[in-house]
Amino acid sequence: MKKGDRVTRERVVSVAARLFASRGFKKVTVREICRTAGVNVAAVNYHFGNKLGLYRGILEKAVEAMRETNEAARLAGEGRPPDQKLRAFVRVYVHRTVASRQHSWIQSLMSREIADRTAAIDLVVERVLRPRAAYLAGIVAEILHCASDDERVVRAVTCVQSQCLAFVPNPVSSRLHPDLGGTPDAVDALAEHITAFSLAGIRALRTGRAAARRPRARRRRTQGRVAGR
Amino acid sequence: MKKGDRVTRERVVSVAARLFASRGFKKVTVREICRTAGVNVAAVNYHFGNKLGLYRGILEKAVEAMRETNEAARLAGEGRPPDQKLRAFVRVYVHRTVASRQHSWIQSLMSREIADRTAAIDLVVERVLRPRAAYLAGIVAEILHCASDDERVVRAVTCVQSQCLAFVPNPVSSRLHPDLGGTPDAVDALAEHITAFSLAGIRALRTGRAAARRPRARRRRTQGRVAGR
DNA sequence: TTGACTCTCAAACAAACGTTTCATACAGTT
DNA sequence: AACTGTATGAAACGTTTGTTTGAGAGTCAA
Numbered sequence: 093m094k095k096g097d098r099v100t101r102e103r104v105v106s107v108a109a110r111l112f113a114s115r116g117f118k119k120v121t122v123r124e125i126c127r128t129a130g131v132n133v134a135a136v137n138y139h140f141g142n143k144l145g146l147y148r149g150i151l152e153k154a155v156e157a158m159r160e161t162n163e164a165a166r167l168a169g170e171g172r173p174p175d176q177k178l179r180a181f182v183r184v185y186v187h188r189t190v191a192s193r194q195h196s197w198i199q200s201l202m203s204r205e206i207a208d209r210t211a212a213i214d215l216v217v218e219r220v221l222r223p224r225a226a227y228l229a230g231i232v233a234e235i236l237h238c239a240s241d242d243e244r245v246v247r248a249v250t251c252v253q254s255q256c257l258a259f260v261p262n263p264v265s266s267r268l269h270p271d272l273g274g275t276p277d278a279v280d281a282l283a284e285h286i287t288a289f290s291l292a293g294i295r296a297l298r299t300g301r302a303a304a305r306r307p308r309a310r311r312r313r314t315q316g317r318v319a320g321r
Numbered sequence: 322m323k324k325g326d327r328v329t330r331e332r333v334v335s336v337a338a339r340l341f342a343s344r345g346f347k348k349v350t351v352r353e354i355c356r357t358a359g360v361n362v363a364a365v366n367y368h369f370g371n372k373l374g375l376y377r378g379i380l381e382k383a384v385e386a387m388r389e390t391n392e393a394a395r396l397a398g399e400g401r402p403p404d405q406k407l408r409a410f411v412r413v414y415v416h417r418t419v420a421s422r423q424h425s426w427i428q429s430l431m432s433r434e435i436a437d438r439t440a441a442i443d444l445v446v447e448r449v450l451r452p453r454a455a456y457l458a459g460i461v462a463e464i465l466h467c468a469s470d471d472e473r474v475v476r477a478v479t480c481v482q483s484q485c486l487a488f489v490p491n492p493v494s495s496r497l498h499p500d501l502g503g504t505p506d507a508v509d510a511l512a513e514h515i516t517a518f519s520l521a522g523i524r525a526l527r528t529g530r531a532a533a534r535r536p537r538a539r540r541r542r543t544q545g546r547v548a549g550r
Numbered sequence: 551t552t553g554a555c556t557c558t559c560a561a562a563c564a565a566a567c568g569t570t571t572c573a574t575a576c577a578g579t580t
Numbered sequence: 581a582a583c584t585g586t587a588t589g590a591a592a593c594g595t596t597t598g599t600t601t602g603a604g605a606g607t608c609a610a
Binding site: 115213221222247253264286295 | 344345347348429432433435436437438442443445446450451454473475476477479480482483484486487488491492493494496497498511514515517518519520521522523524525526
């Protein structure tokens, strides 16, 4: 039997992406991929050289999708004041990563890649994360009226990104909270929450007003407990 | 040759904890653990039943250490006003997770567990994460003058926790930023940053002041971009 | 000394793994 | 019809995997 010229190849990619995302590179076997896809075991080696070649192909596909998300989130706020840029970015980003079933496998794959560093994590950093961080740093710097490489900016960007990622569904979050609700309105509310929280946090860094009502005096009293183990 | 009564067992645990944390359950072989520990291959099966038994033992050790961190972070702020409680919690927590070389393997193991859900992730959720979330929820609810199960509280707690975790060193963060500096002063500054950022964010949820200058009008204009792919 | 018990060791086991092989089937070209 | 290049199939390959085995070394008590 012959399936067609590229049918097998795409079937394998589709199945493998889902399986790699949910269980990782090592735990998924070539046999399982091929059985699920309904193709022969040799298909992977024929079309992709070997198992790692298949994984790399999927990783590149994920990177491309993430780049598109970056671009869309950037365009959504183009020409607006910085706080609106941030709001637009968070909104698009959260919609895609938290809500979209279409992109959920990417987040799983990435969280695994961070822990496993199986293959080229550098590709993800250079083509996705660094540009994204740079864009957000520009926004934050504008709000704070300071340079993009200011220590406060770098930290604030990390905080904003971490908050967006904190709400992507995973085995832990689904166990901690009943359900976050995937309806567009709920996601909008979530995005607005993150934006409001972050904007207030960023602005607090301007004067350090909320930072320390009792700036230094407390420190010595709690210090002893930290080292305890 | 005989090493001693419990020497082998502890050597295996020590080596395996490090290896599992850095490369995951499936990728680490029993042979490698035993070779590194300088013991026989059969030692794992003799002392722990099988490979999974060894892994579970290590996981329980990690859970116990995390519970201690929770406790220490809670005690550090006992009897203080809520914002000081939060500050104390973040300070202890960040010191242990971000700076301490002693606890770094735990974070690696957990981030892997979230992605892999190899074994009892429920144990971690029930005994560590849920109590921690509940404690933080109490603090936030006190600041916001509302119930602990308010939607804003749940979200704010998630945001605070995500910010703390965002600064634990991992392959991505070390590639994005040159170095966060592990000196106690730098960690103190980081903890203070997170606290200031979070407190401002939480307080912004009281009135929704910073939340939406242009509450709803913008939504329709950006909506089209979200779905784009 | 004897016996029971705990622990370690080298060797081997069966299963699962990624990969290779080779025959064969199809489509397009000459 | 004959040839060529591409794709698929069933079977097998050599390795690595977690685990088991059985002999033996060490310790303690009687």
